[in-house]
Amino acid sequence: MNQASDAPFRPYAPGSQPPLDAADYGSTQKRHPISALVRLPGGHTATELTAPRFSPARYPAFADLTAPGGGKALGERIIVAGRVLDEDGRAVPGVMIELWQANAAGRYDHTRDQHDAPCDPHFHGAGRVFSDEDGRYRFITIKPGAYPWRNHHNAWRPNHIHYSLFGSGFAQRLVTQMYFPGDPLLAFDPIFNATPDTAARARLVAGFDLDVTQPEWALGYRFDVVLRGRGATPFEEGRP
Amino acid sequence: MPAATASQTIGPYWHLLEDPSWADLTRLGAVGERIALIGNITDGDGVPVSDACVELWQASPPASADWDGFGRAATDVEGNFRFVTLKPGPVPGPPGANALQAPHGAITLFARGLMIHLQTRVYFEGEALNKQDPLLASLEPARQATLVARPEGERDGLPSWRLDIRLQGVGETVFLDI
Ligand SMILES: [Fe+3]
Numbered sequence: 001m002n003q004a005s006d007a008p009f010r011p012y013a014p015g016s017q018p019p020l021d022a023a024d025y026g027s028t029q030k031r032h033p034i035s036a037l038v039r040l041p042g043g044h045t046a047t048e049l050t051a052p053r054f055s056p057a058r059y060p061a062f063a064d065l066t067a068p069g070g071g072k073a074l075g076e077r078i079i080v081a082g083r084v085l086d087e088d089g090r091a092v093p094g095v096m097i098e099l100w101q102a103n104a105a106g107r108y109d110h111t112r113d114q115h116d117a118p119c120d121p122h123f124h125g126a127g128r129v130f131s132d133e134d135g136r137y138r139f140i141t142i143k144p145g146a147y148p149w150r151n152h153h154n155a156w157r158p159n160h161i162h163y164s165l166f167g168s169g170f171a172q173r174l175v176t177q178m179y180f181p182g183d184p185l186l187a188f189d190p191i192f193n194a195t196p197d198t199a200a201r202a203r204l205v206a207g208f209d210l211d212v213t214q215p216e217w218a219l220g221y222r223f224d225v226v227l228r229g230r231g232a233t234p235f236e237e238g239r240p
Numbered sequence: 241m242p243a244a245t246a247s248q249t250i251g252p253y254w255h256l257l258e259d260p261s262w263a264d265l266t267r268l269g270a271v272g273e274r275i276a277l278i279g280n281i282t283d284g285d286g287v288p289v290s291d292a293c294v295e296l297w298q299a300s301p302p303a304s305a306d307w308d309g310f311g312r313a314a315t316d317v318e319g320n321f322r323f324v325t326l327k328p329g330p331v332p333g334p335p336g337a338n339a340l341q342a343p344h345g346a347i348t349l350f351a352r353g354l355m356i357h358l359q360t361r362v363y364f365e366g367e368a369l370n371k372q373d374p375l376l377a378s379l380e381p382a383r384q385a386t387l388v389a390r391p392e393g394e395r396d397g398l399p400s401w402r403l404d405i406r407l408q409g410v411g412e413t414v415f416l417d418i
Contacts, residue, residue: 006335009418013243018355025249027353030284031407035383037417041374042334046299047346047361048418049335052310053303058268089241100256108253112291126256162251170297171418175350175357177248194355195246204246228244 007230008044009171010087015197024190026151048171054096054130062128065099065141069122075104075142079220080178081212083135084165087229091135095227098164099127099139106145115147140218146185158185158192165225172227179205180221247356252291254350255314263313265296265325270307272326276400277362277389281319281349284408288319292351296362300328300343324398330369342369342376344387349405359416362403363388379414386413 020032040048066073084092102108102125105117109124125144129137146156160177167173179186186192186205195201203226212220261267266274277296281289292315303309313321328343342363349358363370365388370376376384389401405413 008334016243017247020355020358022355025353025355027249028355029353030287031289031351031353033358033408033412033415034284035412035414037415038375038379039417040334041378042337042339044418045334045341046332047297047341047344050299050303052297052308054308085241087241087244098257100254102253108256110253110255112252112255124256162248162254164250164254164257170346170348172244173295173348173357174245175247175250176245191249191355197243197246200243200246203242204248226242226245229241 006049009048009169009228009230010232012228013197016195016200018194018196022190022194024152025194044169044171049169051166051168051170051172053094054166056130059096059128061130062126063139065101065125065127065139066123068124069120073103073123073142074120075123075145077140077218078143079138079140079212079214079218080161080206080223081136081138081209081220082206082223082225084131084137084225084227085135086227091131091133092167092227093131093133093135095131095135095137096166097129097131097137097225099129099141099161101125101141101144101161102147104142104145106147117145117147143180151190156185156188158183158189163225165227167227169230174225174227176225177204178223181205181208249352249355250293250350252352254293258293258312258314260314262311263321263323265298265307265309265311265323268306268308270301270304270326272301274398275325275327276395276398277323277325277345277403278392278395278400279321279389279403279405281315281321281405281407288315288317289351289407290315290317290319292319292321292349294321294323295348295350296323296325296345297348298325298328298345300331301326327364333374339372339374340369342367342373344373347403347405358407359418360405360413361387361416364401365390383414386411
């Protein structure tokens with residue numbers, strides 16, 4: 001398998017990504033291109049194979065989202081930990097992960113959010129962490145609340161934390177959302193359900209983890225993120 | 241091993257991340273031919289996309305201590321974005337190929353209503369290499385034109401280049417399957 005850093009990234013596995021035209025998510029209707037996406041004639045180039053390298057020296061980590069208000073954020077304090085891996089199961093170190101979320105009442109600290117739920121002066125809801133040598137990351141926050149979003153009658157987003165990740169190639173760029181286990185709203189959410197593959201959807205749901213949980217302090221959740229791998233898939237490699 | 245994690249929309253509240261200074265790729269002190277890259281984003285009805293997160297990544301000039309090659313800008317209520325950057329030079333082609341690509345930047349769009357980011361490129365009108373760029377050459381002229389920024393003269397003290405982006409319909413921008 002060619003794992004050199006100039007090896008192209010694999011295509012997305014069928015069904016693993018949501019379509020641009022997701023019928024049940026109304027905002028996609030006028031925002032998805034009609035023409036087929038165009039493949040680069042020669043495959044990935046330096047533009048796709050390389051990516052900005054963000055160092056914590058210049059982009060300081062901010063791993064405790066409850067801290068800006070002196071730790072007085074309202075709601076259920078939680079710890080989220082996990083690993084950033086590639087499709088071959090290898091750790092991806094040095095990944096900048098940006099995080100943002102609603103407060104415990106389901107309201108964003110954002111002027112456009114008009115949901116009639118209280119703002120929390122002690123919680124802004126944005127963070128930034130980096131994966132370590134083993135691909136591990138960890139942050140502390142407040143469990144975000146569900147919120148209504150007008151996509152359809154009685155539409156509520158399940159509890160979620162937004163993630164943005166930069167890998168070693170720009171083709172790995174990923175923006176996603178982490179959901180919580182056992183959330184009854186997942187079954188009704190067009191965004192969560194837009195991804196065709198059931199297993200791919202299930203991997204968007206964090207696991208409750210007693211090892212991440214800190215006694216007398218906070219529940220812990222585990223959420224691993226997988227970035228695209230480079231080179232041929234083992235399946236293709238095995239072909240005659 | 242599982243496939244890459246599924247993308248989910250960036251939603252309308254990604255501004256919690258926003259640092260407006262990131263729209264200037266030269267903010268760390270990079271020196272070179274500074275330009276402004278401006279544009280307007282509209283949807284299938286011609287309505288401005290006012291909640292987009294636009295990212296610009298350039299493999300040229302190569303990254304250095306004072307140049308990340310990366311920027312991020314929000315669209316305003318009228319769907320306009322503006323980057324300040326260095327005009328890129330030629331970029332090597334795919335590994336193993338000898339041909340150079342014409343100067344370009346990668347543009348990535350995130351927004352409410354985009355379940356996965358849209359990826360496109362910005363080229364610059366008048367570049368000699370445009371004629372032989374593998375991607376541009378593969379497109380018919382009308383589609384090609386959607387990727388080529390045009391000069392708009394000096395604006396706010398910088399030579400400005402415009403690339404408008406149409407998500408859907410007449411004049412739809414060429415988006416890439418990266
Ligand atoms: Fe959200």
